[in-house]
Each structure stands twice: as structure tokens, then as C-alpha cells.
Amino acid sequence: MRIGFLGRCLSHGGGIGRYARSLLDALARVSTDELVLLCNRPPAAPPANVRVVCRERSGVASILAWEQLEVPRIARAEGLDLLYSPDFVVPAAWRGPAVVTVHDVSYALLRRFAGLRAMLYYGAFARGSAKRAGRVLTVSEFSKRAICRLFDLAPGKVAVARPAADAIFRVREQGEVRRSCEELRLAGGYVLYVGLLGGWKNLARLLRAFAGARGIGAAELVLAGKSCADTPGILREAARLGLGQRLRVLQDVPDAALPLLYNGARAFVFPSLYEGFGLPPIEAMACGVPVICSNAGALPETTAGAAWLVDPRDTEALSRAIETVLGDDALRKRMIGAGLRRAAQLSWEACARTVLRVFHEVGS
Numbered sequence: 001m002r003i004g005f006l007g008r009c010l011s012h013g014g015g016i017g018r019y020a021r022s023l024l025d026a027l028a029r030v031s032t033d034e035l036v037l038l039c040n041r042p043p044a045a046p047p048a049n050v051r052v053v054c055r056e057r058s059g060v061a062s063i064l065a066w067e068q069l070e071v072p073r074i075a076r077a078e079g080l081d082l083l084y085s086p087d088f089v090v091p092a093a094w095r096g097p098a099v100v101t102v103h104d105v106s107y108a109l110l111r112r113f114a115g116l117r118a119m120l121y122y123g124a125f126a127r128g129s130a131k132r133a134g135r136v137l138t139v140s141e142f143s144k145r146a147i148c149r150l151f152d153l154a155p156g157k158v159a160v161a162r163p164a165a166d167a168i169f170r171v172r173e174q175g176e177v178r179r180s181c182e183e184l185r186l187a188g189g190y191v192l193y194v195g196l197l198g199g200w201k202n203l204a205r206l207l208r209a210f211a212g213a214r215g216i217g218a219a220e221l222v223l224a225g226k227s228c229a230d231t232p233g234i235l236r237e238a239a240r241l242g243l244g245q246r247l248r249v250l251q252d253v254p255d256a257a258l259p260l261l262y263n264g265a266r267a268f269v270f271p272s273l274y275e276g277f278g279l280p281p282i283e284a285m286a287c288g289v290p291v292i293c294s295n296a297g298a299l300p301e302t303t304a305g306a307a308w309l310v311d312p313r314d315t316e317a318l319s320r321a322i323e324t325v326l327g328d329d330a331l332r333k334r335m336i337g338a339g340l341r342r343a344a345q346l347s348w349e350a351c352a353r354t355v356l357r358v359f360h361e362v363g364s
Contacts, residue, residue, distance in 0.1 A: 001363050003031075004080040005050075007039035008067055009087040014196065014226060015279050016103060019139075019163055020086040024050065026352035033356070036078055040066050053078065067091055082363035084355075088122055090129040097363045099355075100129045101137040101161075104276025104297075105146045106200065127151050134362030137161050137355060139277035142298035146276075161354040162302075163279055164346035165286040168255070171340075172263045172287070180260035186248065190220040191322060192265035192289070194258070194280040195272070197223060197249065198230025202271040202294070202312050204237045209271075209318035211241040216326050224250040224261060262287035266332075267325045270294065271312045278302045282346060285339030290332050292321045306342035308335065 005027070009020050027035060028047030035050045037043060040057040053074055057066040072093040075083050082097045083090060090098045107122040130136045130151045136158045138144050144158045181188060191210060195201050203223065210221045221243070223234075238247045253261060262268065268284035270293040278299045281291045285306060293299050294312035303309070308325060310317045325332060 001033045001081045001360065002036060002079055003027075003033050003359055003363075004036050004038050004071075004075050004078065004083040006067070006071065006083065006085040006087070006090075007037045007043060008063065010037075010039060010043050011041055015277075016087055018166075018279065019101075019103070022163065022166055022348050023086060023352060023355065026348035027355065030349055030352050031356055033359070036080060038071055038074055069093060082359055084359065085129070088129065089125040090133055092125070092128065092132075098129075098133045099135050099137060099358055099362055100133045101139075102126060102130055102143070102147050102151075103139055104143045104274070105150050106274055106276065108150060109146075109274065135159060135358045137358060139163055140298035140301050142301055143276040159354065159358050161351045161358075162346055163277060163282075163351055164348050165279070165283045165343055166348070169259050169262065169283040169286040169343075172260060177260055177263040180257065181264045184248075184250070184257075184261070186222065186264060187218075187220060188264060189266040189326075190222045190248075190264065191216075191326070192222045192224065192262065192268050192284070193270060194253075194262070194268070194283070195225045195270065196228055197225045197251070198228045198234055200273040202273050203230075203234050205312070205315050205318065206269060206271045207234070207237050207241055207243065207247070209315045209322060210246075210269075211243060212315065213319045213322045213326075215323055218246065219266070219326060220246050220248055222248045222250060222261070222265070224253045224258070227251050258283075259287055262289055265289050267292060267322065269318070269322065270299070271310070271318060272296065272299065273312050275299050275302070281307060282343050286343035288336050288340060290325050290335035291339055292318070292325060304342050304345070306335070306338035 009016050028050050037050050037052045039054050040063055057063050068091045071091050083094050085100045088102055090100045148155055262284050268289045268291045270281050272294050275297040281293050284291050291307040293307045295309040296312050308321050310321050
């Protein structure tokens with residue numbers, strides 16, 4: 001079978017871009033089908049056994065025209081048996097078999113955080129794509145229920161293929177971690193958050209919880225991720241709380257440096273108000289870091305009993321969790337072990353095999 005992989009999101013930062021890149025690599029490892037990557041900019045280091053068809057386009061209007069009008073023509077010219085989109089949208093003009101991954105429905109449920117461009121784009125195309133596709137893939141049972149409810153889909157049309165931490169996320173040698181911390185001018189034992197620097201990630205409450213935590217000495221809070229429209233407000237809240245040098249904000253951390261950043265943390269905190277899966281807690285677990293995260297969205301399912309779960313709207317509970325995890329070495333050891341076991345239960349190869357099974361069900 002000739003499978004087209006729509007690669008518009010490959011160059012994106014954040015979870016969806018990482019998902020698409022990791023899934024493409026895993027499909028290339030486990031599939032005997034011919035994979036054809038359709039993209040609007042040259043991909044970085046695509047798998048050697050993936051054929052790349054690139055039509056360079058930039059700008060919102062040009063990329064949208066490429067996706068909706070050019071991609072179906074290219075797919076027909078390439079003789080594709082199936083077109084797959086890892087990012088919510090299948091071109092409306094494509095009439096062949098299709099599969100789409102819908103990660104969550106945050107764009108519809110969290111409108112004040114989602115951003116106008118995301119609401120317009122996904123609002124215009126995601127539901128129709130899910131209706132037209134032969135099957136819909138998603139990343140958790142939580143997201144499956146939300147998608148079926150919002151898009152009015154039968155549960156049998158939606159399959160769950162859980163992502164995993166990439167192989168680079170693992171416990172590293174302490175000397176290497178120490179050198180990385182020195183390069184970033186970080187003292188050991190910091191509390192870490194990784195993800196979007198705003199939106200529904202609940203960072204203002206994390207700042208307040210960290211500022212109110214007792215008995216944690218001069219521990220630093222490190223926020224690492226991509227800035228957004230909410231980031232200046234987060235920084236103003238940090239200034240109001242007087243966190244000063246105890247807060248470090250690291251924007252656009254390179255992938256190669258991220259595992260070492262995880263490894264240097266004494267605890268990882270992820271207080272998000274909503275997640276369709278939530279990959280950073282699993283990455284932290286794979287690096288041997290105890291995880292405190294919210295009990296919202298898919299996060300209880302994702303962490304599967306290996307994290308300390310808190311109500312994301314309860315600042316005092318979040319403070320107590322930080323205090324306890326940083327101060328109790330025996331608890332930290334138990335949490336690290338549970339996290340490593342949970343991370344090992346997930347793999348990109350297993351995810352790719354589930355995805356391939358769906359491809360063959362739709363394309364056969």
C-alpha cells in the first residue's frame with residue numbers, strides 16, 4: 001500500500017509536531033508499506049525509506065491552498081492508496097481513503113485560550129475531516145469520548161493509539177547532567193515545567209503554589225517551552241510574587257538539551273487544566289524524575305497511577321505536593337520507580353503498529 005503522510009505540522013514546535021515526527025520515524029521502522037511524505041517545507045532528517053514530495057509554501061493563505069487544493073492533486077499523481085493527516089485536517093478535495101488524528105478538542109472547549117487562528121482553522125475543518133475519514137485516531141480514551149461527543153461519531157470509528165517518550169528521554173549519567181546545568185547556569189534540584197508558556201497550562205497558579213511552598217530552601221522553578229500571547233502575563237505574575245532569581249524561563253529549548261534539563265530536575269510539575277494526552281509527564285518519568293501533575297483531562301489515564309495528582313485549581317494542594325516531594329527522599333525514590341515503569345509501558349513502535357492496523361482496515 002502507498003500511504004501519504006501529510007507533513008504540514010512536522011516543523012511545528014510543541015506536542016503535535018513532536019507526535020508527527022516520532023510517529024513518522026516509527027512507521028518507517030515497522031512498516032513494509034511505501035510511505036510518501038507530503039510537505040510544504042523540506043523536512044529535517046526524514047527516514048531514509050520515506051519518499052519526500054515537497055512543494056515549498058509559506059504564509060497562511062499559501063499553506064492553506066497547498067493543503068486543501070494541491071495535496072489532493074499530488075496524492076492522485078503519486079497513486080496513493082490512503083492519505084493520513086496527523087494534525088486534525090484532511091483536505092476536503094481528497095476523495096480517496098483517509099485517516100486523521102484528532103488529538104483533543106481543546107480548540108472548541110477552551111476558546112479563551114486557543115487563539116483565534118486555531119479556532120477558525122480547526123473549527124472550519126476538523127469536524128468535517130473526522131466525518132469524511134474512514135477512521136479517526138486519537139491519543140487517549142479521554143479524547144476519544146470527547147471527540148465522539150462533540151463530532152457525533154460512533155465509538156467504533158475512533159481508535160486510540162497512545163504516544164510515548166522518544167528514546168532520547170532516558171536517565172543520563174550525572175556528570176553529563178551536571179555539565180548541562182552549568183551551561184544553563186542552573187543549580188541542582190530545581191522544579192521543572194515543560195510545555196507552552198501560557199494558555200490552559202495554569203502557570204500563574206503554579207507560580208503562586210511555588211512561591212507559597214515551605215521548606216524548599218532556595219530551589220528554583222524552571223519554565224521551559226514555547227512562548228505565546230499569555231507569556232508576558234505569566235512574567236508579570238512572577239514579578240508580583242517577588243520570585244526574582246528563583247524563576248528561570250527558557251524558551252525554545254533544543255530537543256537535544258531537553259532530556260538533560262529533565263534529568264537535572266528534582267521534581268517535574270505539570271498543572272494543566274486540560275490535556276488530550278500530556279506527553280511531558282511521560283518524558284519526565286522516562287528521565288527518572290518524580291511527577292506532580294493535575295488530575296484534569298487525560299492526565300490520570302496518561303500517568304496511570306505513577307504521578308502525584310492534584311486538583312489544578314487548588315493552589316494549596318499544589319504547594320503541599322511540591323513541599324512533600326522535594327523533602328521526602330523515600331517518596332521520591334518510589335515515584336521515580338513507578339514513573340520509569342509507566343514510561344516503559346508506552347512505545348512508539350506499539351503506537352505505529354496500531355496506526356498501521358487502522359490504515360490497512362481503511363485502505364484495504
